[in-house]
């Protein structure tokens with residue numbers, strides 16, 4: 001089955017053609033970053049307008065690169081939740097129109113489950129259940145995955161998402177936007193022990209897998225004030241390396257607790273922050289843990305993961321009606337503590 005995937009939940013307008021949930025025939029991602037840079041964050045109104053302007057050309061490009069015609073597509077999968085509603089609606093409505101005119105089925109899928117699926121497009125797929133580490137600009141979730149369509153949240157951030165912390169630190173230090181990739185690169189020439197930033201208090205009981213980024217973010221930003229007061233030069237590489245190490249420590253502390261308590265030793269990562277080289281190196285070096293990461297090109301938002309995941313729904317007969325709606329929030333993830 002050849003599935004057309006469409007993703008417009010945030011600030012990438014993306015379309016892909018994927019065969020049987022595995023073979024990527026094309027994967028087009030048009031990033032809107034330059035249009036949001038001036039505002040140092042995604043502006044929902046600009047995002048939905050750009051999706052509207054670009055969606056036709058992006059889908060056409062995906063079909064052309066895959067060397068297929070609309071009539072060669074067997075079904076359409078589109079991100080239906082979560083994300084910015086105005087942006088989601090562009091993709092969902094385009095998917096409906098495409099499916100209706102081609103008389104093929106379409107299905108809406110969850111963006112977070114899409115990130116969890118991304119590594120299956122290129123890596124050997126681990127058996128379920130396993131742990132998922134889904135870290136992006138909007139989400140930070142440690143979960144148990146029991147199938148391609150179900151996950152149980154074990155722990156999550158109580159304030160900022162991991163990617164958001166990278167973006168905000170970069171913004172205060174004037175390093176650029178989005179901040180994750182910039183900090184990652186800068187950190188490679190910095191000293192990670194130059195500054196000791198605080199880890200949040202240990203969470204107890206049911207919250208022992210949760211984590212927090214606002215304290216770390218504030219400490220790193222306050223350090224900038226210290227530089228100013230003491231008339232010291234800012235060393236961005238050292239700040240980047242020290243912040244990045246602590247940010248990864250925060251995630252891994254909760255993740256290793258979950259590994260210990262569930263006995264699940266395979267971790268499948270996804271989301272923009274899964275591109276982080278320090279996170280990848282730390283997990284890879286951990287004995288007894290099998291870490292599966294998507295290639296860098298599939299960590300951030302893309303439609304190949306949506307087409308890949310959507311194939312499984314369509315193949316088992318799931319269909320979304322043409323009255324299907326988008327939702328800014330995830331519907332129906334359970335939260336449970338192991």
Ligand code: KG4
Pocket residue numbers: 010135136137138139162163164166167178179180181184271272273274275276277299300301
């Ligand atoms: O998955 P994604 O493209 O979009 C969302 O669904 O949010 O993730 C974007 C986030 C941004 O916050 C960006 O700064 C972060 O992923 N990011 C990184 C890296 N590359 C992107 N964070 C840390 N290290 C990176 N190498």
Ligand code: ZN
Pocket residue numbers: 111115136271272300301
């Ligand atoms: Zn995402």
